[in-house]
Amino acid sequence: MQTYYAFRLGVLLAGVIPHRLAYWLCSVMGNALFYLSGNARRTVQGNLRHVFGPQVGRRKLNRTARGVFRNMIKNYYELFCLPHFTADQLRARVRVIGAKHMADGLQGGRGAIIFTGHIGNFNLASQLAVLLGYPANIVAEQMHPPILHEFVNGLRERFGLKLIPLGPDVVRGVVHALRHNELLGLAADRDLTANSIPITFFGAATELPSGLAALSLRLRVPLIPIHVMRLGNDRSVALVYPPLQLTRSGDRDSDVRAGTQQVAQVLEAMIRRTPDQWVVMQPVWPDPSPAADSPSDAAVTIPVRSA
DSSP, rough: OHHHHHHHHHHHHHHOHHHHHHHHHHHHHHHHHHHOHHHHHHHHHHHHHHHHHOOOOOOHHHHHHOOOOOOOOHHHHHHHHHOOOHHHHHHHHHEEEETTTHHHHHTTSEEEEEEEESSSSSSHHHHHHHHOOOOEEEEEOOOOOOOHHHHHHHHHGGSOOOOEEESSHEEEEEEEETTTTTTEESSSSOSSOOEEEEEETEEEEEEEEEHHHHHHHHHOOOOOEEEEEETTTTTEEEEEOOOOOOOOSSSSHHHHHHEEEEEEEHHHHHHOEEEGGBBSSSSSSSSSSSOOTOOOOOOOOOOOOOO
């Protein structure tokens, strides 16, 4: 219940504190959490060592990790701001490049999957799709207590985003949304349904959710990456990339593994571009220490055409 009351207070304060002061406070709180939350700090640093490689200097590692904590608090603040924004105010905060890829993806009448990682203000990706006129859904993880779940999801639904509850009927809800030619937003760097498979991520073995590639292949729906990057405290850009070209060899398991590896490569490119905005507070790799020969400078180029 403490979290619920803290979130209620956050929404109340977000309506009265000037934005410039609020973002300054977010940075102060993020810095404080970095120093006070030892386990979380070490987890974030461990993830970032895989991104940068084992030779990363302590100063760069700590500076980037502090940025992760600051951006996490800013993301919460912007969630609390949703009840105080109009649709036009929210649109003004985010520039969308490549929006036509979402429209093109729905042309087939089978729906489309838009995916990202927990990068930038990732909550905006699906909100923006709704504001651009596309019906959009996300899978909602159950929060406890139930009153907190209802409150947070009420914030997310502010502009018409539809939520599919995570549970026994989640597959039915996902298929229903896609068959009604709607967008489905999924996070590619965290598995909510226990369907992860082994892949290589930043040169090291781990597991990422296979559901994105499996759904795309099974239902023949486009799989569209979106990278939301924070450009300043109250400005972001959402880059919508062309759909991934997944291999269809006839071997379902092999195709899902190859598709999930493609998703991982796209995530790598996004994270390398904005590592301090990759807000993941759980260990992504089972081994916290990257191999000495893990690549740290390789890049994947994803073409984006302006809408």
